[in-house]
Amino acid sequence: MDKRKLSETDIISKFILPAVKTAGWDDITQIRQEVKLRDGKVIVRGQLGVRKTVKSADIVLYHKPSMPLAVIEAKANKHEVGKGLQQGLDYARLLDVPFIFASNGDGFIFHDKTKLGTPDAHNLETEIRLEDFPSPQELWAKYCAYKGYTESQLPIINQAYYDDGSGKHPRYYQLQAINKTVEAISSGKDRVLLVMATGTGKTYTAFQIIWRLWKSRAKKRILFLADRNILVDQTRINDFQPFGTSMTKITGRTIDPAYEIHLALYQALTGPEESQKAFKQVDPDFFDLIIIDECHRGSASEDSAWREILTYFKGAAQVGLTATPKETDEVSNSDYFGDPAYTYSLKEGIEDGFLAPYKVVRVDLDVDLQGWRPTKGQVDNNGEVIQDRIYNQKDFDRTMVIDERTQLVAETITNYLKRTDPMAKTIVFCNDIDHAERMRRAIANLNPEQMAKNDKYVMKITGDDELGKGQLDNFINPKRPYPVIATTSELMTTGVDAKTCKLVVLDQNIQSMTKFKQIIGRGTRIDDRYGKLWFTILDFKKATELFADERFDGTPEKIIKVTPTDIEDEDVDLESQDDTTSAETPDNVFGDQTTDDTTDANNDTINDPKGDGTLDGEWDDETNKMVKYRVSGVTVNKVAERVQYYDTDGKLVTESFIDYTRKTMSKQFSSLDDFVKRWNESDRKQAIIDELSEEGIIWSALEEEVGKDMDPFDMICHVVYDQPPLTRKERADNVQKRNYFTKYSGTAHTVLENLLLKYADVGVQEIESMQALKVAPFNEIGSLSEIVKKGFGGKPQYEQALKELEAEIYQMPAPKTA
Incomplete structure (x- = not known):
């Protein structure tokens, strides 16, 4: 047998696996082949999106299913023995393992990170024979020493995650988050912060953390805290379902000690009155572990009523989950929890193909850019004399409503959907409830054919509208076509798992980075079954300029260390106050908190310049009332419409697919001659076509821009190297x-x-x-x-x-x- 003629697959089956099994590794529980760690980034241009093909790790070795130990990367024997090492190092980084092996069937190159920082660091990479592959016991002992595990930690560390037999396993970043949290708590740490982008499975990760700590009996009574009813119910019905009869949702302000897993709204546990503080029914040591969902909201503030719960149970280990850690002059997540134990960002999620990339369509309206000023003594549609000043983009739909502006925004939304997909799930973020209703009406009037098919084609889903709120589940259900378009203000900014949302419209003034990231998160989920691979942001208010802010996808820098004496009348993030369920929310639950915004009885945040709960508008000192002007007959035009795409560095770029192709090809081939040589030498041209497709070159998109009569070779020669466009x-x-x-x-x-x-x-x-x-x-x-x-x-x-x-x-x- 000529080993040099064997394929990589043959090298694995005939040489590598026998060596590994001979060393004592179990084929069923400890060896996994072709481990796919990423899904493949989606590249978007025009109305087309395609996944880049990603490679799988050849072999991953495990101590337990929850504990990967080593990566083995194989190559055919015609390559040098260590050819696959760099590839293996990349997989090892994702899996957070210290042992990497590369082999061509002759032996192994062994990269051992546990040697770093030791006197043996000069032997970081060594060559070993096939028959000298280390046993599971050897690698596990080295791993434990490397991690510094104590004997008391091992029973907790060795507890496997929950496996329902369906083949679903935690993704690599979820496994890292789970393992780092379990390690931290097993070592005695009592505060852990996990930062994971919206749509990356924070609740599933929390479930697996609880499962391992609960099953190992390291933590016996657990509290899962959230501030929105929908978050608690989704958690109980979906990810936490395996807890079965051990789990309960706290209602009626009663904590039942018969259960071990407790899910609760903050609002069900506390309130401004002492009689409402249900958490004091039990001793401070009642709970061993508390998971705080969306911890950037109410509990982030030192003097909030919600923080009081965490302080009362200060002896419990506490894990904060958030996509947007709060770091402001007044509020600091890291001050309470410490630096994040693990962070998985939106950029990483998009690069790995677990989150949907976006394209941005920025629409500039002349009235927004130039402002609008009333004529002397001009009255609005209600006969009110309009205060004489220049009204600009920040005023529109808050203090000044221009009907023609609303109409033009609605027309732009409608035309975009008609051009693309009229049934694409769409969320329109408006400034307030009144704006959301006017936008709903304008869109309905522009779509009579769709409204004739189903009058729920467009609906206002806001806190004041029971009918609209009742349709929220149908909107987020991929199997339910209606409603298609939801106009809202605050109700849908967080906690709405709209997997098939393809269009996010921003006609709202957004200054908060936290809020912006939460809104963008409404579109970042991917659903391959329904063809949702990417989404569009239609921006009328320049909100997407926040993408350029380094805070958008970076780790927030800790600004201050907050102590109780630093705080007097501290403001609470307005997002801590949306979408609570009135039936389970005590009156005046926020009575001890001062805020720049207020929340109406049905959970939509509204602008409150005077601090007295009045609606959006302009305060008139003479009449001592709020005025919101509305005018008609103003000419409003679109000045510009610019399309931008998510680029590989996480920034927005304005480029055609031709530009993208040129940039991608320059990384693959140094010149036209290089490309032609490779093309002509290839036995199958399809192999090169497939290879370029894997890099995100979408042939159908090129055909749309260049022409359909050229084959891939001539499209590349013409587009990238300026050759004459020869047709087939x-x-x-x-x-x-x-x-x-x-x-x-x-x-x-x-x-x-x-x-x-x-x-x-x-x-x-x-x-x-x-x-x-x-x-x-x-x-x-x-x-x-x-x-x-x-x-x-x-x-x-x-x-x-x-x-x-x-x-x-x-x-x-x-x-x-x-």
């Missing part, structure tokens, strides 16, 4: 003009001429397959075997003739002489 027909004609077929006769001549015609019609991919000879017009010449054997003398000769034909097709034109 022109290339075929050039071959005919050179009398290439005169060297053949009979069946071979006929077959090759027809292959050339087929190339001109459909492209090179179709003629490379032997299956092409089974259909017309070739099946009229003879069967596949007859054509190959009688016409060409055998398969090798046929393949050689096809290769020569392709060389003729792709012959580059001679450079023009002056």
Whole structure:
């Protein structure tokens, strides 16, 4: 057996796996092959999106299913033994493991991170024989020493995560978050912060953390805290369902000690009155572990009523979950929890293909850019004299309503959906409830055909509207087509798991980075089953300028250390106060908190400049009341509409797909000659086409921009290297003009001429397959075997003739002489 001729798969099965199993690794519980760690980033241009193909780790070795230990990366024997090491190091980084092996079947290169910082660091990478592969016991002992585990930690560390047998496992970043949290708590740490982007499975991660700590009996009574009823109910019904009869939701202000897993709203446990502080029914040591969902909201503030619960149970280990850690002059998550134990950002999620990338359509309106001023003594639609000043973008739909502006925004939304997909789930974020209602009406009037099919095509889903709130579950359910468009103000900013939302419209003034990230999170979920791979942000208020802020996808820098004496009348984040359920929310639950905004009885935050709970508008000192002007008859026009895309560095770029292709190709090929050489040397052109597709070059998108008569070779030559745009027909004609077929006769001549015609019609991919000879017009010449054997003398000769034909097709034109 010539080892150098074996494939990578053969090297794994014949040499690497036998060596690993001989060392004592169990084939069923400790060895996993082809471990896919990423899903593949989605590249978006125009209305098309495609996933980049990602490679899998060849072999991952585990101590337990929850504890990966080592990565083995294999290569064919024609490569050097350590060829796969850098690839293995990348996988090891994702899995957070210190042991990496590379092999070509002759032996292993062993990269041992546990040696770093020791006197043996100069032997970081060593070559070992196949028969010297380390045993599970050896690597586990080294790993424990590396991590510094104590004997008391091991029973907790060794507890496996929950596995329902469906094949669902925690993703690599979820496993890192779970393991780092379990490690921290098992070592005695009592505050842990996890920062994970919206849509990355924080609740599932929390469930697995609780499961391991609960099953190992390290923590026996657990409290899961949230500030929105929908978050508690979704958690109980979905991710936490395996807890079964051990779990309860706290209602009626009673904590039942018969249960071990307790889910609760802050509002059900506390209130401004002592009689409302239900958490004091039990001793401070009642709970061993508290998980705080969306901890950037109410509990982030030192003097909030909600923080009182955490302080009361200060002896419990407390884990904070958030996508947007709070770091302001008044509020600090890291001051309470410490620095994040693990962070998984939106950028990482998009790069890995677990989160949807976005394109931004920025729409500038002339009235927003230039402002609007009333004429002297002008009255609004209600007969009120309008205060004389210039009203600008921040005023519109708060203190000043211009009907034509509302109409133009609604028309832009409608036209975008008609151009793309009228049934694409859409959330329109408005400034307040009144704005949301006017926007709903304008969109409804612009879509009579859709409203005739179903009058729930567009609905206002805000806290004051019971009918609208009742449709929220239908909106987020991918199986329910209606409602399609939801207009809202605050109710849907967080906690709404709208997996198939394809359009997020921003017609709201947004200054808070936290709020902006939460709103963007409404679109970042991917749902392959329903074709949701990316989403569009339609921005009318310049909110997407926040993408350029380094805080958008970075770790917030700790600003202050907050102590109780520092705080007097501290403000609470307005987002701590949305969407509570009135039935379970005591009156005046926020009575001890001063805020710049207020929350109406039905959970939508509204602007409150005077601090007295009045609606959006302009305060008139003379009449001592709030005024919101509304005018009609103003000419409003679109000045510009710019499309930007998410780029590889996480920034927005304005580029066509042609620009993207040029940039991508420059990384793959240094020059036109380099590309042509690679193309001509390739036995199958389809291999190069597939390779470029994996890098995100969407051929159908190029066809739309460049033309559909060129094959991939000429599209690249033209788009990237400025060559003349030759069509397939022109290339075929050039071959005919050179009398290439005169060297053949009979069946071979006929077959090759027809292959050339087929190339001109459909492209090179179709003629490379032997299956092409089974259909017309070739099946009229003879069967596949007859054509190959009688016409060409055998398969090798046929393949050689096809290769020569392709060389003729792709012959580059001679450079023009002056």
